[in-house]
């Protein structure tokens with residue numbers, strides 16, 4: 001069967017609970033919309049707390065009664081590698097489904113989303129195989145640390161990088177022996193369902209991985225509230241994150257919150273101009289600006305402000321927007337018409353706040369089936385003060401604002417002058433300046449002369465309203481495990497040299 005036909009067959013999606021694909025208990029469904037056309041591509045279950053209840057109970061049984069609790073680290077690592085291989089073997093189907101749910105270009109899902117999901121599983125297979133635990137000797141005793149699974153964990157993910165972010169949580173959670181109840185965004189349910197299919201085929205025992213589709217307020221909230229879920233790993237917006245924290249914290253659940261950003265992209269006059277322009281284009285418009293790490297506030301030193309503005313406006317106007325499935329397309333649709341309206345609302349707000357729209361800002365006229373698609377021309381706005389709402393609030397679309405600055409101090413004041421603190425980019429050829437600025441930025445991550453350059457071992461996460469906790473490498477393995485110290489009394493001087 002051609003991949004396009006296979007994609008069409010993935011239309012009536014189901015939950016995956018206790019090793020079975022099942023509908024919501026009450027049979028209710030939600031439409032799954034292809035945002036590039038606004039047409040219905042299929043349905044998903046509109047699950048409720050009763051479905052979450054069954055999923056949690058299956059996950060508990062799998063944790064305590066099934067074979068999962070007896071698997072070795074190497075057996076779990078082998079399963080992660082088998083999952084990676086199955087995704088690779090079904091690469092095109094994953095890539096098409098991701099593009100259909102999100103409206104992002106197929107070229108992007110082929111280049112970024114699906115390869116990263118594969119490497120997430122391979123990476124955590126290797127990481128857990130090679131992980132080491134602590135040993136602390138004393139003069140009369142020694143301590144060693146056992147890492148136990150946290151238990152049943154709840155994984156809640158957003159729509160912008162659906163499989164990429166889900167696999168980033170599923171892989172370390174499985175590696176450490178937990179069982180899972182996951183909820184993807186209801187806007188992007190397909191690759192998560194295909195992942196459940198893959199997980200069932202490679203031999204992960206039933207009940208280890210549950211997928212419950214539905215609305216955040218119904219399914220997500222029920223997962224966060226459930227007393228038998230011991231940890232919540234949440235990636236999404238700051239407002240939702242606050243709500244998740246308010247529900248989970250009084251139950252003393254382990255909590256990882258990866259939230260929104262309003263990231264500064266700081267261009268010094270001594271940068272490599274061409275590289276900074278190219279990096280700014282990627283940081284501004286990758287995935288239609290719907291990446292939490294996008295550099296939506298572009299700070300440019302005054303000497304090069306006009307030349308830099310001219311260069312990025314010209315390149316932005318030349319971006320190819322269109323059919324997400326066309327390999328030439330660089331800019332696809334936003335995730336939904338509702339989200340498009342929100343983003344356009346910010347362009348209107350920017351005008352009211354005195355901004356000058358240098359390009360974009362409009363919904364383009366699209367041909368044929370794409371006429372009602374959620375498309376927005378990539379947008380550049382200048383002339384806004386750093387304090388206004390457009391520059392303070394996360395827009396999460398293909399919209400950037402430009403801000404001139406004179407000194408390092410002024411750049412830092414603007415960069416740090418928001419409630420968010422996720423990531424920043426700095427473009428300069430002065431190494432000392434790069435170090436000083438990086439140390440002074442209030443963000444969890446700083447890229448110098450690059451953007452979104454990721455090593456899966458390094459800490460990933462934000463400060464301030466951008467979240468709590470870190471993911472990545474040993475940080476993820478630590479989050480998805482409980483450290484238990486065991487102290488063995490040995491008697492005086494048991495480990496003295498020569499004794």
Ligand code: NAP
Pocket residue numbers: 156157158159160161165183184185186187214215216217219220221222224235236237238240241243244258259260261291292394396422462466467
């Ligand atoms: P969102 O509205 O906060 O939703 C995130 C997830 O939470 C979705 O699955 C959503 O379900 C669910 N949810 C909604 N209400 C809930 C509740 N009361 N309890 C539990 N779960 C609930 O975010 P989004 O619009 O999907 O994603 C965009 C946001 O994610 C942006 O702010 C972006 O910056 C952030 N993000 C952050 C990172 C990072 O690593 N820091 C990475 C990617 C994205 P429904 O979709 O069904 O409502």
